Amino acid sequence: MSSLSKLIRNENMKIYRRPRTWAMIGFLLLAIGLMSGIMKWDAGKGSQTDWRQQLTQRNDQLQQQLQGLAHPGDKEHLEDAIKLNAYYLEHDINPNRLTLWTYVNTSASLIILVTILTVIVAADMIAAEFSWGTVKLLLVGPASRTKIMAAKYIATLGYALLLLVIAFAAAFAAGGILEGFGAISEPHVTIANGVVHEGSMIANALQKYGFAVVSLLLYVTMAFMISAAFRSSSMAIAFSLLFIFLGNSLSELLRGYEWVKYLLFSNIDLTQYMEGSAPLRPEMTLSFSILMLVAYYAVFQLVAWLLFTKRDVAA
Template sequence: MPSILSLIQNENMKIYRRIGTWFMIALLALSTLAGALITKATHKEPKNWKAEVASEIKEMEAQLSEEKVPKMYKNHLEQQLKINEYRLEHNIKPVASNTFWGYLVSSADIIALITLFTIIVAAGSVANEFSWGTIKLLLIRSASRTKILLSKYIAALLFALCMLLLLFVFSSVVGAIVFGIENIREPYLAYQNGTVVEKSMLLHVMQVYALNCVDLVMMTTFAFMISAVFRNHSLAVGLATFALFAGPQITTLLAMKFDWAKYLLFANTDLTQYIDGTPLVEGMTMPFSMMMLLIYFVIFNALTWFIFRKRDIAA
């Protein structure tokens, strides 16, 4: 009986034999370069960063003095106020987008492109086997349906991980070449337990990458589910892509009027709202969002496994 490792290896070979996969990698590299060049060309360096930070402090103090300020937004303002005061006191310049670390942080936005690439791979993983008629040949092997499906899902996630590593490498190299590494020792200022602390910028970048990967995992799982349930590559890509780009906007509109919007998937995928922003719906917390994501993750996978294992392949 083929081991799960050999099945995963076989799926990886299928992925990296395709010209489309290498086109995606090339496009990822071009995107990091283009992003750096655009940032360098459009960024305007402030004449006096201390004056700008001082101005921001006054604006925050004015907002905090208002009576009708939502509690969660007020907490966010107070934290940012303390951080800005710490900057001025310790002469720590804000991390600009046209610096090595600034570009690495902003490059996390390119994870949306990786999500789109992984959706395409995951959507075709099962559906193409049915379209090409190779599913019967696959299932006559001694490996169980569960192992076959698991190997395809793991291979899709490994592809996403590979693309993430490439993004980090590409961004680091491009950032160092375009912006230099003069400010590589700059710390990241975080607000913890009522005080401002200095942290490693590398750890902050890794945290930003990790938090931005939530959409990646959830949309990959969703596309994989549609692929297995409906056996249609185009439908899986279309639905997952629509959900990726329209889902957050629709959820935001609903959250303005309804508290129950916090139970929707896209109200919880942006975990950065608990780090550098305010929750979409008042009362939401990091543990709540993680629990909701786990529930959706289990539902998507349960549907995939149940339907694939019970399906008549000849149908």
């Protein structure tokens, strides 16, 4: 077994032997259970009006609105909505019906909770060694500081992956138990350029999870950098969570300025490029945001590596 794999195993032992780790997993499962229960309860309170009648009435309203519009973009948007509703009626698809995929797609919004739980671990990985005084024991061993840092980073990403798998599996199971597994092969219906397309529900769900994983990766890497900078677990966790909670609000507040597109928080949510969404600024593109995120990721890794490998440890 290589020295890196031994270090990774050692870091995993540190993570999973702590009661806090399992408490966070339990908290994630509880959150998904509450979300599923609230969705089921809320659906039971809904109107019992026939969904076909609702869609027919909605299309009549949209047709009336369409006659009074002159802007091509607005007209195209309404025409697409009318075509989509007509497709639902023609193929007997109730777009408002709860299915197991509704639970899975909604659970993607809880990945921010996965991010927060992983950031707490990441921010503690380096800083805790200094707080406990165990960093000296690590550094006197044969492994280089680079390998030690890499092992901590890989172990943290492994924990993040575990939380993601648990979130997806729990939401899928909850949806199947509450709504049945009959909709597992149901298509994902979208419209683009006036043409209705049927896609895969599992592919759509994985796309949402995949985009959310990007923000998870960036925030975890940022937490590692902060952990290396502040040799205090509490400060590392506090600063990391502060950036998570205030970053998006800051970008929204400054969206009127062109330079806001260069901020990390303006690019970290790639779901803004999914169909039916709009980017923070009209000139932003998916390729631009990916380029910015790669640049930030490289800077975070470089700064964290420099701070951990080059700084002296007090005797």
